[in-house]
Amino acid sequence: xxxxxxxxxxxxxxxxxxxxxxxxxxxxxxxxxxxxxxxxxxxxxxxxxxxxxxxxxxxxxxxxxxxxxxxxxxxxxxxxxxxxxxxxxxxxxxxxxxxxxxxxxxxxxxx
Amino acid sequence: xxxxxxxxxxxxxxxxxxxxxxxxxxxxxxxxxxxxxxxxxxxxxxxxxxxxxxxxxxxxxxxxxxxxxxxxxxxxxxxxxxxxxxxxxxxxxxxxxxxxxxxxxxxxxxx
DNA sequence: TGAGTTACATACCAAAAGGTTAGTGAATTC
DNA sequence: GAATTCACTAACCTTTTGGTATGTAACTCA
Numbered sequence: 001x002x003x004x005x006x007x008x009x010x011x012x013x014x015x016x017x018x019x020x021x022x023x024x025x026x027x028x029x030x031x032x033x034x035x036x037x038x039x040x041x042x043x044x045x046x047x048x049x050x051x052x053x054x055x056x057x058x059x060x061x062x063x064x065x066x067x068x069x070x071x072x073x074x075x076x077x078x079x080x081x082x083x084x085x086x087x088x089x090x091x092x093x094x095x096x097x098x099x100x101x102x103x104x105x106x107x108x109x110x111x
Numbered sequence: 112x113x114x115x116x117x118x119x120x121x122x123x124x125x126x127x128x129x130x131x132x133x134x135x136x137x138x139x140x141x142x143x144x145x146x147x148x149x150x151x152x153x154x155x156x157x158x159x160x161x162x163x164x165x166x167x168x169x170x171x172x173x174x175x176x177x178x179x180x181x182x183x184x185x186x187x188x189x190x191x192x193x194x195x196x197x198x199x200x201x202x203x204x205x206x207x208x209x210x211x212x213x214x215x216x217x218x219x220x221x222x
Numbered sequence: 223t224g225a226g227t228t229a230c231a232t233a234c235c236a237a238a239a240g241g242t243t244a245g246t247g248a249a250t251t252c
Numbered sequence: 253g254a255a256t257t258c259a260c261t262a263a264c265c266t267t268t269t270g271g272t273a274t275g276t277a278a279c280t281c282a
Contacts, residue, residue: 012213017141019216025136027270030128043229054271059230069219079279080228090218097211102123104205105131108180138240154259165241170260190249191258 023068028053028061030098033070033087037095040086134179139164139172141213144181144198148206151197 024030028050035041035049047058062085065071070091076082087095135141139161146152146160158169173196176182181202187193198206 012145012210016216016220017213019220020213021136021141021216023215023219024212025132030132034123044227055230056232056272057270060270075229078228079277080226081230081278083229094215094218097215099123100208101131101135101212102127104134104208105127105129107201107205108134109127109130155257166260167242167262168240171240186259189258190247191256192248192260194259 019068023065023070024098024101026061026064028057029065030101032058032061032065033091033098036071036085036087037092040084043083043085046085130179134176134181135209135212137172137175139168140176141209143169143172143176144202144206144209145213147182147196147198148203151195154194154196157196 031050032046035046041049043059043062046062047053047055050058053061062071062073066073066085069088071085072088074084074086076084142161142164143157146157152160154170154173157173158164158166161169164172173182173184177184177196180199182196183199185195185197187195
């Protein structure tokens with residue numbers, strides 16, 4: 001019971017928590033990350049892998065994830081354009097944690 | 112590269128993922144859970160601990176978390192009313208995972 | 223010339239999430 | 253009899269999120 005008890009969950013700072021939620025909340029964000037954990041994909045490929053997402057939203061989410069530092073984007077100067085998305089090293093760091101996320105839902109689904 | 116490769120993140124089922132996001136998304140949900148990880152609190156105490164949240168939203172979130180099986184509510188027949196909230200055993204099970212999740216933001220904050 | 227390809231942008235709209243404000247019931251204290 | 257306490261409810265409004273539909277640039281190929 002000391003002052004810098006890192007076990008105390010309520011000590012997690014608000015900015016850290018907010019950034020965390022930025023990354024995992026948002027309807028397709030985790031899905032995108034999970035797909036890209038296997039290999040890099042082009043924009044069009046991702047669209048076809050997650051058919052329920054709309055064009056606009058997918059681009060929006062990709063943009064956000066790039067700006068958060070989760071994804072990196074590579075554009076080739078070709079016509080028609082070619083753009084590939086992949087996970088950043090930081091994103092790879094947190095993959096094991098993201099994987100654990102699924103255990104939360106599992107615990108609460110079998111009531 | 113076999114069929115039941117549990118390492119493959121993209122294999123996480125949509126219902127499980129959805130339930131997970133139900134629990135951790137929502138602006139104050141994790142905050143509430145973290146506060147209650149220390150001890151049970153009354154509604155009014157929680158309000159004072161998270162002053163930025165509005166009355167309505169706090170009650171809303173508490174209700175949702177109860178219905179998800181994360182919190183349990185005990186009302187005492189007193190006047191003025193006394194209502195206490197606490198984590199369910201299932202919520203205690205997933206506390207370590209929640210804690211890890213909350214640290215994701217840290218990785219992406221120090222750029 | 224004109225259709226196809228690809229990765230976007232833009233205008234617009236609907237639904238969901240979050241927030242403000244005011245009110246309620248019932249005993250207790252002034 | 254009036255004010256206080258506490259845990260809510262209800263009406264209403266604003267902001268954010270998600271979605272549709274359409275347009276565009278620039279080159280290739282028929």
